[in-house]
Amino acid sequence: MRLTDLPINTLKEVPSDAEAGSHQLMLRAGLIRQLASGLYTWLPLGMRVLNKVKKIIREEMNNAKALELTMPVVQPAELWVESGRWEEYGAELLRLQDRHNREYCLGPTHEEVITDIARHELKSYRQLPVNYYQIQTKFRDEIRPRFGVMRAREFVMKDAYSFHIDENSLLEGYHLMKEVYSNIFNRLQLTYRIVQADSGTIGGNKSEEFHVLAQSGEDAIAYSEKDGFAANIETIPLHPSNTKLAEPTEELKLVETPQVKTIKELCSFIKVKPEQCLKTLLVQGTDTPAVALILRGDHELNGVKAQNLKAVASPLRMLNTSEAKGATGVETGFLGPKDLKIPVYIDYSAAVVSDFVCGANINDHHYTGVNWKRDLPMPELADLRNAVAGDPSPSGNEPLSVAKGIEVGHIFQLGQKYSQAMKATVLDDEGKPRTMFMGCYGIGVTRVIAASIEQNHDEKGIIWPSAIAPYDVIIIPINMDKSYRIRETTEELYKKLQESGYETIMDDRSQRPGVKFADADLIGIPHRLVIAEKSLDQGQLEYKHRRSNETEMVPIKNIIKILKEKQL
RNA sequence: CGGGGCAUGGCGCAGUCUGGUAGCGCAUCUGCUUUGGGAGCAGAGGGUCGGCGGUUCGAAUCCGUCUGCCCCGACCA
Known part of the structure; x- marks a missing residue:
């Protein structure tokens, strides 16, 4: 394909909507x-x-x-009603009606x-x-x-x-x-x-x-x-930790922490690591308005696991801030397991932290140096969190990577x-x-x-794997408008590549070389062939693979053989 | 659906706070020069400032409302 026949509208600037x-x-x-x-x-x-x-x-x-x-x-909706998914699937199913008001979905x-x-x-x-x-x-x-x-x-x-x-x-x-x-x-x-x-x-x-x-x-x-x-x-699934609960080394202390509501803020305010903090999440209970779930500060709640607890309502629903305040009398940022008057479950890994930091159930206050048993009884243990790097693999004791x-x-x-x-x-x-x-x-x-x-690109653009590249080869002639020799050679090469089954782009636009190189890199064509006066005298052209940083001069007449070798 | 942001030429943005002639870069078109890594000069075209309503002598700018798009959270190939 000649680029004069294929409008490629490449953009120098990144559209502001694009994130990935x-x-x-x-x-x-x-x-x-x-x-x-x-x-x-x-x-x-x-x-x-x-x-x-x-x-x-x-x-x-x-x-x-x-x-x-x-x-x-x-x-038609009928089929989905029959399988039960008309109800089950939810809002993701786009439903529509035809002119007779019959129901369908996409x-x-x-x-x-x-x-x-x-x-x-x-x-x-x-x-x-x-x-x-x-x-x-x-x-x-x-x-x-x-x-x-x-x-x-x-x-x-x-x-x-x-x-x-x-x-x-x-x-x-x-x-x-x-x-x-x-x-x-x-x-x-x-x-x-x-x-x-x-x-x-x-x-x-x-x-x-x-x-x-x-x-x-x-x-x-x-x-x-x-x-x-x-x-x-x-x-x-995660299991109770083998780690022993360490002996307390700190005194229980009530600390004033005005407006410190998140683990991140807490960590920078009193200079502790997230894994030394415990967080308290409130969810709707089966028979109670609220159930507290205690996790280590750096861990993430797993909704499916939490939902499997009898005391937790299914489907899982986090309480909003006003419901949480209603159930405990405290702002959400200052909740903690000590003296909490609702059912409490604690994740296995949170149960082996000593001298921890948690909310005090008093607005604008946290406790530091808290220890299970000494300062408060151990709640019921459960598996509540997502796995993280370092957790043991279920099929052995290898630590997991993430x-x-x-x-x-x-x-x-x-x-x-x-x-x-x-x-x-x-x-x-x-x-x-x-x-x-x-x-x-x-x-x-x-x-x-x-x-x-995502897996195949660099700062210049896409690097297509050979199997799915839109074209295999791009020919870039330098100064084609001025040189009959360049044009002739380019046309011949183009024809030869096509006949040999290579899907080829020929950049026959009257653009400066820099523009052509930049576009070739951006659209990521694997093999690049540059035709220029200086090498033509030796019957050579310049070959470069998109993935490589090096160019090499190769004889034009051997090009098919060379491309075959480079195919891998 | 909850929270936040944005909407001005094809793309990226300024102008909005403090109302008064709509601007810049890229892209596009024409001409000349240039030709091994996104050229230079000269010129040109292209915008009812997301829609509707209001305030005002006057609205991109202030107020109201609607719509669209993006980001953060719960869903999935």
């Missing part, structure tokens, strides 16, 4: 443009990347005998539709197992779209659904998909990790997530290299949740109807692209 690195680069390189909150147009350059990702996914899915189909984006996922297809199309166990998939636009009315295409409302997803006669077959299908996903993410040249996960609203039994490791990730993943364990920090991840894939063993609700049965070898077992498998296609950029 990948979002900024996608806008600057002209891959996408925002239409409204969470809605993006894929421009021609971005579209090429999108198509490459789709192609890889299709090839690997087809290899595994999965069958491609396409289901409607708009789905598909955030397609379990209902595919189960409906399966119950009509699949009659016999002889037809199983089957895996249907599609690559299609989904809509989820996210509360807060952000990071561009990373969390958009409209996005492209590859979703696959498998149908099985029994649990064993489901397991086989699940493991096959796990392998297929690994192949896909390997081909996409992503650094990723497979993580144990919660199945959330989709439901079912076991599920695993594929996370691309990146600083900007929204999920925190705990892992241990040695035993190969990895899980979302929210899903890891990394940020972007969820790009999720595989589920759904079981019979949908097939049962929607009566999807086949006849078995005795002619009896049997409810099918299902698996479902998603890949965030558009998110994969953002994730790839």
Whole structure:
């Protein structure tokens, strides 16, 4: 493609809305443009990347005998009522009505539709197992779209659904998909990790997530290299600490702390570390207006774990400041476990802190040098927090490391949740109807692209992995307008590369070299070939890989051979 | 949905406090020069200052209201 035929509108300045690195680069390189909150147009350059990702996914899915189909984006409410999710799914499901006031939704996922297809199309166990998939636009009315295409409302997803006669077959299908996903993410040249996960609203039994490791990730993943364990920090059960409670060394002291309401403020006000402070959170109780949960200052409450306590109302609800004050008589910043007149639970790790700092249950006051047993009785212990780096791995005693991840894939063993609700049965070898077992498998296609950029960029721009680069090669002629030789050589080279199957950009714009170099770097084309007078005399051109800092002179006539060698 | 911020040419911003001729950089177009890392000079086009209502002789600026977008928290591929 000649750049005179392909308008690439690269931006020097960063659009002020873009926060994440990948979002900024996608806008600057002209891959996408925002239409409204969470809605993006894929421009021609971005579209090429999108198509490459789709192609890889299709090839690997087809290899595994999965069958491609396409289901409607708009789905009738009846199916969702039948599965129970019309009520369950909540505000994220965008509901709409047609001219006859019939109810529909925009598909955030397609379990209902595919189960409906399966119950009509699949009659016999002889037809199983089957895996249907599609690559299609989904809509989820996210509360807060952000990071561009990373969390958009409209996005492209590859979703696959498998149908099985029994649990064993489901397991086989699940493991096959796990392998297929690994192949896909390997081909996409992503650094990723497979993580144990919660199945959330989709439901079912076991599920695993594929996370691309990146600083900007929204999920925190705990892992241990040695035993190969990895899980979302929210899903890891934690046990009572082996640490012994140390003997008190400080006197209990009441300290005036005016307006000091957060752990951060407290730490700088009285010069302690967060792990030496205990924080008190109030949630709604089952039979009481309030239950107090005590955590170490540096730890995070885990909602699912807290919700599992009998005394805590489900679903979990934090009290707002006025309710909290009503239940305790104290402002929220000054709550503490000592002399608190409501049910109290304490996280295991908070129970082994001695000489700690906590709210005094008196406005504008905290205690320092507080010790369990000496100054107050030990409350009931529980596992209340998210795992952090250094916690022991559940599968051994290795300390866990924590990394940020972007969820790009999720595989589920759904079981019979949908097939049962929607009566999807086949006849078995005795002619009896049997409810099918299902698996479902998603890949965030558009998110994969953002994730790839998060992992592959530098201060100049994107560095595409060869597998998904919009073009393989860019030719930059220097002073083409003035030199017939340059033009001629460039045209010849362009033709030769195209014929050899390389997707090539030729920058034939009348721009200064600096502009061309900057654009080439920004849009991240892997191989750069520069044609200039000085090297032409030797029959050479300059080769540079986007990832490398070095250029080298190579003979023009050997260029195809050289590109082949560089392909890795 | 709760908390915060922003809305002025395609993009990034100033001007708003203290009402009085709408401005800068980038981008775009024309011409000349320039051509190995986002050029220089000369010229040009492009804005009902998010919408509606109000105050005023006069509103980008003050008041009210609505809308959109972004950021921080609870959801997910």
